[in-house]
Amino acid sequence: MPDQASDRTVDTADGVPGEVPPAVRVEGLWKRFGEQIAVAGVDLALPAGRFIGLVGPNGAGKTTTLSMVTGLLRPDQGRIEVAGHDVWRDPVEVKARIGVLPEGLRLFERLSGGELLSYTGRLRGLPGEEVDTRAAQLLDVLDLAGARHKLVVDYSTGMRKKIGLAAALLHNPQVLFLDEPFEGVDPVSAQTIRGVLERYTASGATVVFSSHVMELVESLCDWVAVMAAGRIRAHGPLAEVRGSARSLQDAFLELVGANGRDTGDALDWLGGGAR
Numbered sequence: 001m002p003d004q005a006s007d008r009t010v011d012t013a014d015g016v017p018g019e020v021p022p023a024v025r026v027e028g029l030w031k032r033f034g035e036q037i038a039v040a041g042v043d044l045a046l047p048a049g050r051f052i053g054l055v056g057p058n059g060a061g062k063t064t065t066l067s068m069v070t071g072l073l074r075p076d077q078g079r080i081e082v083a084g085h086d087v088w089r090d091p092v093e094v095k096a097r098i099g100v101l102p103e104g105l106r107l108f109e110r111l112s113g114g115e116l117l118s119y120t121g122r123l124r125g126l127p128g129e130e131v132d133t134r135a136a137q138l139l140d141v142l143d144l145a146g147a148r149h150k151l152v153v154d155y156s157t158g159m160r161k162k163i164g165l166a167a168a169l170l171h172n173p174q175v176l177f178l179d180e181p182f183e184g185v186d187p188v189s190a191q192t193i194r195g196v197l198e199r200y201t202a203s204g205a206t207v208v209f210s211s212h213v214m215e216l217v218e219s220l221c222d223w224v225a226v227m228a229a230g231r232i233r234a235h236g237p238l239a240e241v242r243g244s245a246r247s248l249q250d251a252f253l254e255l256v257g258a259n260g261r262d263t264g265d266a267l268d269w270l271g272g273g274a275r
């Protein structure tokens, strides 16, 4: 059972020999789609036990990177380790230790929420009784208990995110990867998800999540990586990446070179007064 190690004390991304390895180590990662270079030589070490935000503008390469890191997309080049295991040479070891909530998650639509969790837990090799206990608790905490018999196809966008999150957490993974977990989620549910994730990282587990919402990243994460045009522009503890900027949003705009960008004279036809 890949339950979490009790003492993860590493405080730096690189760690100390003999101690817990970084949650994720990426070296020389590349991915092209035809002429399009989506990921252009990413090197990254994400420390264990942190709440980590991967941020970047549209098309920066976040989803492509997370897909390669979680073993869903084969890199053209590069090496990826999760919790000390090579993602592409040792996929079974890695998959037992990770939970993934991908973008555009496909779920088994004709199962109810409860059935989906039972099925996922058994696929993960958990004993039936344990699955039932954990599933009931997760459904309860995520405010889905009333919808446990409803088919997933009839779930709302936010409910789908929450059941996807429950399925990703059921086996108590060491590292949880979430692609835009708060998109389409109402503020109450967002607060609930946040509480679950904070509790999870407080116990030593690692969350890596991608988002465009800087306020959210700033309030949740203690470590961030900023990506633009397929490369990592900055990474490190939140305060370090923010530097002297007023907010992470300002630092981000500076880093991705978007500060001061406006529409100029373009769109001068737009608006009620210009007829």
Ligand SMILES: Nc1ncnc2c1ncn2[C@@H]1O[C@H](COP(=O)(O)OP(=O)(O)OP(=O)(O)O)[C@@H](O)[C@H]1O
Binding pocket: 033, 036, 037, 038, 056, 057, 058, 059, 060, 061, 062, 063, 064, 065
């Ligand atoms: N399957 C694919 N085929 C062709 N191009 C792709 C494919 N997947 C991604 N790309 C391209 O790779 C680049 C990076 O895309 P990616 O989805 O990783 O960015 P992102 O940072 O997740 O963006 P967003 O924040 O908009 O979701 C984009 O230019 C995108 O068009």
